[in-house]
Amino acid sequence: MDLLFIADPLESFKVKKDSTLAMMRVAQEAGHRLWFCQSRNVLWKENVVLADCQTLVIKPSSTSWFELGEIESRVLNSFSAVLMRTDPPFDIEYLNATWLLSAAVRQGAIVLNAPAAVRDHSEKLSITEFSELIPPTLVARELSAVEEFHRVQHDIVIKPLDGMGGMGVFRVGPDGLNLASIVETLGQNGARTLMIQRFLPEIAQGDKRVLLIGGEVVPFSLARIPQGNEIRGNLAAGGKGVAMPLSAVEKQVAERLAPILNQRGLFLVGLDLIGGYLTEINVTSPTCFVEITDQSGFDVPQFWLKALEKALS
Known part of the structure; x- marks a missing residue:
């Protein structure tokens, strides 16, 4: 198979734990041919969607780990699959990329995750x-609505809808200290919509990342455990990642959502669960392949590849 990975610059990859690189390695080892480009290299020209892309060879070195070929223009429907692995934020250029990819789908390209499904599923x-x-949740712009939610729930977490990696996440306890200031700042005085949820003390046991691949559930999660005085378990915010088997509740939630989301074209999904509650559905560029594999022995990249080969057969 010819697989086109649309991703961030290869130089920016964290080689030891990058999930996209893990996918590339296992696909290459299975004899598939890799291609690479960035989303900026996808274009509409002469009534087709093209990518100015390059062949990619993954090398064993941890420093000079890739080799790129000459730039070629190829129509997207000439690839066995196009794998969109550009990291958030989901800004206007990300949205533009999904519209171009939707045009490619109409021309017969197979794009995973399906761009229309990515647009329809705010994380x-x-x-x-x-x-x-889900836990008790409010989505609002008005301070008065947040204040009423706080009066009922007492201990809450406030976050922007377009945040990633734990950025912009605040906890407001029963004393309500700085509630108005946080809402005004994060919400830009009502110009920006916020999500507010009841604080879940189970975060101390980890924000669990559960992977769904091809409608199947990876049996191990990565618990992102907050460190020190942090409430955020995100690895980008200093959380410690610990792989562990899914609990009965986590498995039940994952098995319920996996076939539904897969049928919609969401081949790879990362659910976030705290205390068994669903808090996010990550569809843009889910990660944690390497951490789960290294700690549990369950080969997530191989699981992904088999599901991909099955989906494309």
């Missing part, structure tokens, strides 16, 4: 479809 707001699985 934070999409949990509202499964409201019985």
